[in-house]
Amino acid sequence: MQVGKPILYSYFRSSCSWRVRIALALKNMDYEMITINLTKDGGQQFSEEFQALNPMKQVPALKIDGITIGQSLAIIEYLEETRPTPQLLPQDPKKRAHVRMISHLLASGIQPLQNLSVLKQVGQENQLTWAQRAISSGFNALEQILQSTAGKYCVGDEVSMADLCLAPQVANADRFKVDLTPYPTISRINKSLLALEAFQVSHPCRQPDTPPELRA
Secondary structure (H helix, E strand, C coil): CCCCEEEEEEEECCCHHHHHHHHHHHHHCCEEEEEECCHHHCCCHHHHHHHHCCCCCCCEEEEEEEEEECHHHHHHHHHHHCCCCCCCCCCCCCHHHHHHHHHHHHHHHCCCCCCHHHHHHHHHHHHHHHHHHHHHHHHHHHHHHHHEEECCCCEEEECHHHHHHHHHHHHHHHHCCCCCCCCCCHEEEEEHCCCCHHHHHHHHHHHCCCCHHCCC
């Protein structure tokens, strides 16, 4: 049972937070946002207050229905199970497996290798090359997989959880100056997704904590 509005703890540039913002927009949910600046004051995610909320010290976190959930895919699956319209996981078990496979490829196989905490460890001079290598390696696999699963979107012609993971990762690729020429299917799907209102209103350039110079 819902107790008040859901509260999303988010950072404008966090691709994991963007996944959840897309899901909330697609499901037309009203929610409150509390922004957590991952770079200010050494990172607000390390505060005692936020650590009590999410011991992993990461965004997103969602307070909803009297519980707090971390991890973007767990949040999206909870939203899917409690608010199933529109559907983000197909009914067909094989298609559902493809959606989950692509989602985890992006959320576990690419994004963690190029996130802020890892980049800090590799040293300033190595960050761009490291991120480019991590993203390109994953995109090489994903482009191949999409040959057999994609329609208009990642799996068939309906937006799914896989697409919620794809668009934010392509934005990361752009930020790290990855050449997307070898990935025509990824690029085509991303273009279709960015034309949808839910992906636009949730975009990093349109968030309450987006710096003025990055607003669009």
